[in-house]
Amino acid sequence: MTGVVAAKGFPTPDLSEGALARVTAEVAATAEEYDRSGAIPLRGLEVAHRAGLLTASVARRHGGPGLGHRDVARVLTALGEGDPSVALIAANTLAAHASEAARPHWPEGLYADVLERSARGPAPVNAVRAEPELGAPARGGLPATTLRRTASGWVLNGRKAYATGGSALVCHVVWVVAEEPGVEPPRVGHALVAADLPGIGWVETWDHLGLRASNTHDVVYRDVELPQEAFVEIPRGADGRYRDPAATTGPGGFAHSALYVGVARAARTAFVDFARTRAPAGLGRPIATTERIQVVAGEVDAQIAVAETLLHGALLRVEAGDESVLPQLPVVKASIARAVVAAVQTAVAALGNPALSRRNPLERHLRDVLCVRVHPPQEDAALLAAGRRVLGHGAPG
CATH class of the missing domain: 1.10.540.10 (Acyl-CoA dehydrogenase/oxidase, N-terminal domain)
Structure with a gap:
């Protein structure tokens, strides 16, 4: 194409x-x-x-x-x-x-x-933010990775985890704390780093259940020299506090949701292919002709319809300028995750052992779809924020 x-x-x-x-x-x-x-x-x-x-x-x-x-x-x-x-x-x-x-x-x-x-x-690019000690940035805290001011620019040092794209990346957007004499509190932001600079090394830590080819390895920065303009500060709020942008779900955050909708669709196709061709001797016809499998197919399709409708419905409301949906975006995203996981698990459960064989693509789709849960905000954080928002407006004082 x-x-x-x-x-x-x-x-x-x-x-x-x-x-x-x-x-x-x-x-x-x-x-x-x-x-x-x-x-x-x-x-x-x-x-x-x-x-x-x-x-x-x-x-x-x-x-x-x-x-x-x-x-x-x-x-x-x-x-x-x-x-x-x-x-x-x-x-x-x-x-x-x-x-x-x-x-x-x-x-x-x-x-x-x-x-x-x-x-x-x-030419892949990625925001490299998580750290082995800190974990997910959306959970709070500041990075240990530092950008030290020099006479000519900056020097970057630190280790990041889960740097999807690995050595295929052409540029890293690295979450850092700036070390500058006399600047308190320290500035926080991103260092824009060309991937071929000296001092960048990879540690092959990614041996995951799903998304195994994503090359989400650790990356180490040792005295990587950067020009002055490489640092982009994330401004603090009016109260002087730093708030991590990753903790806020905007329409761009639905990109990850969208790809897992694709995984669920692939699982639906794999289920249909198996059901149409599997004809047990005792049945004498494909299992796709049985009401039980037809109901399962309908349930899988229903869950995918929920996920797709939530995904595109939320984005349509944002495009239309409906600001009332903005506080709900985290729970919408969590609901999409529930639906795509349910779709794939329903298909796998109906087929039993064959669906868990590595010869069957459903096994891979199951492993991959479970990764939807790691993208921020995680379900518990989304539900907690929603609950506090709802109770804050309507709970007795």
């Missing part, structure tokens, strides 16, 4: 159902292979690149299509249905381009280099 070339060379993706289905099929062709090897899914990323999907959110001022949240969600659902490891790397890349499109903050030369690489081939 190819796109229409934009003014500066970035393709406008073909988002028709047929075109996205072809991308899904081509990416899916190598998903099992990469799941078993754990290697970076280069062929799947190349498919996404050729279709213009890795640059779909590049701003129009940079020659990109500048797609919005709903179109990006459709892209990621298609990729997630093919290979969620490819989709996760793509989601992080699209989020970085969307952030720059909404609020320019990258050093001009570095972003120009990323765009040039993106025109030639897959």
Whole structure:
């Protein structure tokens, strides 16, 4: 699949159902292979690149299509249905381009280099935030990774966990605390780091249940020298307190939800394929002809319908300027996670042992869909915030 070339060379993706289905099929062709090897899914990323999907959110001022949240969600659902490891790397890349499109903050030369690489081939970017000791940033706390001021710029030191994309990344957006003489409280923000700078090393820690090809390894920064403009501060609130942006769910946060909707759709397809071809000797016909399996198929489809409706319904309300939905976005996201997990688990439970065999793609889809729960906000945090919001407005004093 190819796109229409934009003014500066970035393709406008073909988002028709047929075109996205072809991308899904081509990416899916190598998903099992990469799941078993754990290697970076280069062929799947190349498919996404050729279709213009890795640059779909590049701003129009940079020659990109500048797609919005709903179109990006459709892209990621298609990729997630093919290979969620490819989709996760793509989601992080699209989020970085969307952030720059909404609020320019990258050093001009570095972003120009990323765009040039993106025109030639897959050029993944990721926000590298978690740390082995701190855990998930959305749970609170400040990073131990530091950016020390020097006469010519900065020096970066620290170790980050869960850096999806691994050595395929061309740029890291690293969450840091700035060390500057006389500046109190210290500034917090992101260091924009070209991936090929000296002092960057990888520790292959990723041996996970799902998304095995996402290469979500640890990365170590040892005296990485950066120019002055590489630091982008995250402003503190009016009360002087720092609030981590990752703790707030916005429409961009639904990119991860979208890719797991794709996993659920892939599981539905695998269930249907098995049910149509499995004909036990005692039954004498495919199990797809039985009411029990038909009810299960209906339940799987119902859960996917819930997830898709929540995903696109929430984004439509945001697009329409309905601010009343904004406080509910965390629980909407948690509800999507519940629905996609329920869809895949329902299919697996109905088929029993065959669905847990590595010869059956449902086994992989089950492992992959469970990873939806790790993306912030986790369900308990979303429900706690919602409960406090509701009770704060209506509970007796």
